[in-house]
Amino acid sequence: MSGIGHYDGMTDRTYKTIMVGYVIIPLVAVVTAIVLLWNNVINSTDLFLLIVFQVLSVLGITVGFHRMLTHDGFKSSTPTRLFFTLCGCMALEGKPLAWIATHVKHHAHSDHEDDPHSPLEGFWHGHMGWVFSQENFEDPKVYCPHLLEDKVTMFAEKTYFFWPLLSFAICYAVGGWTGLLWGGLVRSFLTTHITWSVNSICHTFGSRGFETTDESRNNWLIGLLALGEGWHNNHHAFPRNAFHGMRWYQFDLSGIVIRNLERLGLAWDVQRIGKETQEAHKLKGLTMHQNIADLKAELGEFIDHARHELDLMILKLPPKKVAALRLAHEKTMKRYTDIQLSLARRRNMKRKAIEKRHEEVAKLLEIAKRRMKMVIP
Ligand SMILES: [Zn+2]
Ligand SMILES: [Zn+2]
Incomplete structure (x- = not known):
């Protein structure tokens, strides 16, 4: 920043x-x-x-x-x-x-x-x-x-x-x-x-x-x-x-x-x-605004779910293994926080940008889960 x-x-x-x-x-x-x-x-x-x-x-x-x-x-x-x-x-x-x-x-x-x-x-x-x-x-x-x-x-x-x-x-x-x-x-x-x-x-x-x-x-x-x-x-x-x-x-x-x-x-x-194009843009804009708000809310819920799932998994690990994973876990959580902050700061967003963030959250979740499964005895 x-x-x-x-x-x-x-x-x-x-x-x-x-x-x-x-x-x-x-x-x-x-x-x-x-x-x-x-x-x-x-x-x-x-x-x-x-x-x-x-x-x-x-x-x-x-x-x-x-x-x-x-x-x-x-x-x-x-x-x-x-x-x-x-x-x-x-x-x-x-x-x-x-x-x-x-x-x-x-x-x-x-x-x-x-x-x-x-x-x-x-x-x-x-x-x-x-x-x-x-x-x-x-x-x-x-x-x-x-x-x-x-x-x-x-x-x-x-x-x-x-x-x-x-x-x-x-x-x-x-x-x-x-x-x-x-x-x-x-x-x-x-x-x-x-x-x-x-x-x-x-x-x-x-x-x-x-x-x-x-x-x-x-x-x-x-x-x-x-x-x-x-x-x-x-x-x-x-x-x-x-x-x-x-x-x-x-x-x-x-x-x-x-x-x-x-x-x-x-x-x-x-x-x-012309006036007609302006009116059409306004109408389209209302639908777009609602769609974007829905997508943002959906992504917000997905991040909460990912956090919850990873926290639960880490709780089940033996303390020794947790220490080894702490740094990577904190990094994932920090990225999730950054994405949440960027969602809060941007009232208006492009659909593509939200989808890109959604993919990133899913990918980080998958990597973190794989990492934890590797250390489970
Ligand atoms: Zn400008
Ligand atoms: Zn310009």
Whole structure:
């Protein structure tokens, strides 16, 4: 277990409150710094650079890397694809192929063991702890091989470092050192933390309009800050949908940009989800939720039964033999406890993941029984 997500004796509410402060306070501090330093270390040119490059780099991530390249939410001409992809490079969130491969893996394993950044492994891990381990960046050959043939993606990949450096150079040329500070560095801080908040906050806090096999949430604050990406439960329910905001009050600037690109003839094959599909998903979701709850309960009972059976068997063994088996027995029980904890922590699970755990419990039971039978005189 990594991260700082588990404290003995602390209530869920206290923990969540602390974690909201943990993520929001540095952001508030940056805003406060802007207000306090007005006309001192920051001027209107700096603020202009900060806003322009913040919007361009976030749109590069949301419209370019995410909705266009990763999920194929719309088609576009080469110049438009190039523009948004290169804006995404300016955000300094890694080369496009690594970003996309990691995100595809996130969708495939959301909030399960192989998710690169699930906050269930600790809020800090889900927010930014995961970026410190290279293992969490996935192999594009496995997760997005088609993009290795895509000229726009490969051009951005090969020239990656030029684009953030160009954005810093423009900030310096226009606004001097303070322009570089606000339009370059403060902007990078804001862009990365806002994107990471989609992984951490939007898998922890907010509402769930649709049943999904993960913990994804719709969060209005991240919806505003991340230009529409905060409607993350909608996104996990319908990953290819080019519009993450699906209600009139779910503000989605990236979706508005895509809609206007379409009006201008610069985007086509834009993926939309109609009302009927949404309703069908909701209905299917209710049945799925009940089935998953039943499977989880069944697995819980099976673990209790396995524990009971092994405890009974060990009681019947002569004390000398018990000593020899103690370590292996404790290891099996610990694994059972870990599986029970993971069941309790995950409200929404994939059927396959539950079945995999069921098989593991049965296999461990069989091995333990065989081991005990071997030492019975
Ligand atoms: Zn997610
Ligand atoms: Zn996605």
